[in-house]
Amino acid sequence: MNTQLKKGALELCVLSQLVGGDKYGYELTERISEEMSIASGTLYPILRRLKEEAYVTTYLVESESGPARKYYHLTQKGREYQQSMQQEWEQFQTAVSRLIKVQSV
């Protein structure tokens, strides 16, 4: 897949997973790799970028499984960004679907 497109899609997926509540890194990667086959490692740079853009914030929670878990929390800015991206994605998806159908007729 086109990397730019994939990048945008992954960003949207990650942000969307945080709409319903905070999640820690492993939880997020597990959730996403259930649905699509990606290298989980690639999500960490994305998460880092989202944090730098102030779409998410992070906090640590002690964990029994080892090092403290880093939780990601969607900020107000992130929420707005997620919504606009979702909208864009849906329009794009509809357009793509329509075009694919036209071509196959």
Place this chain on the structure above:
Amino acid sequence: MTKSEYMQALREKLHCYNGALQQEILEDYEQHFAEGMAAGRTEEEIIAELGNIEDMLQEFSEEDLKQEIEAVEAQANQNGSYDTLYREVVIEGLVADVEISASGDDQLRVNYVNEGNEAQKLRYYFYQYEEDGVFYAGVKERKGGSDGIKGIKGIWGLFSNGSWSSDNIELSVEIPARIPAVKLRTTSGDLTVQRLRNQSVEAQCASGDLRLEKLRCEQLHGMTQSGDLEAEELRVGSKLKLNSTSGDLDVTDVSAPAMSLQSTSGDLRAEQVQTNNLQLQTASGDLEVDEAVSDLIHMQTASGEIECRDVRGGTLQVVTGSGDAELEADVEICIGKTGSGSISLEGCAKLQKVQLYSASGDVHLDLEMVEGATIVTHTASGDMVIRGYEASGRSYNCSYGSGACQVEITTASGDIEVE
């Protein structure tokens, strides 16, 4: 692959990025491993899930790299001055050309310039620290540098000129004489050492050339692998040792009580030498000594040629396999041995004893300046001409004058001529 191998690979590939980024990603991965293990997965499964490190690196933005490049740019030119009395200075120049000189005052000065492109600046960086009274400075290559940079090239073609010339990296260091020991090293960079007055100096190059000039020290050890070594105006108090693997050694105007020049395949040349003990050894290179004064001179090569001119001293020992030995030496004792090469000795006045042996080479000895000698020659199948007399037979004995100088010449098939 195990977790620790994977993490090590990750650590190396992240080297091109800034420290905060590196640390964060490493922590994320550690956490990921911990969670995965707690969920009952094996290290291999978790590694497969995390996936290819290069793919992950592609996710980093140009910004991440730009920030790092700016930091590296700022670091590309550095200089410092230090007045601590260190017991040793260790400089590792790696690919940089290194110039070492004596400090005019008590300050140790370091100046590093990297004028390469961004890729080169990312790849090589300057370091400096002190530990246990030793001052360390030099150039390091980021681990996994080339791999890491391949990753960068994937992201932006900015560095795509593709060649990794390490030109324009220069390190110059001024070292005060009161620091007792100096150790200098480069790999492909050239190393020039000038005017040092330190007690002990060790200088080493791999493929770079080594130049030692106007040094006064107690001990001096110079080494190169394929690089050439050139030395001029050395005054060494005790031991001078210079060696190379395939590089040539060229030494001019040197004095030291003991001097050793060694190489595997390089040529060795020494001119204007004053010493008590001069040793030149090479496997396949040629040996040349010019204007030397020494109590003992030992020259040895397997297949190279040996040449002495204006050599004065006590004992001259010369050994070569297939090369010729051409000796113009005024010594008291001369012992020469060749396999298929020929030997010629002339210019001796104070000769007391000479033993020359060649298997298939010819032997020529000039005794014109020697007042008296006892001559014994043997050959299995060669011809003998002794002081104008064509000797028949396999052995010949004669003496003239005082008969004081003991001459013994032996060949298997070579001819013998004594003048």
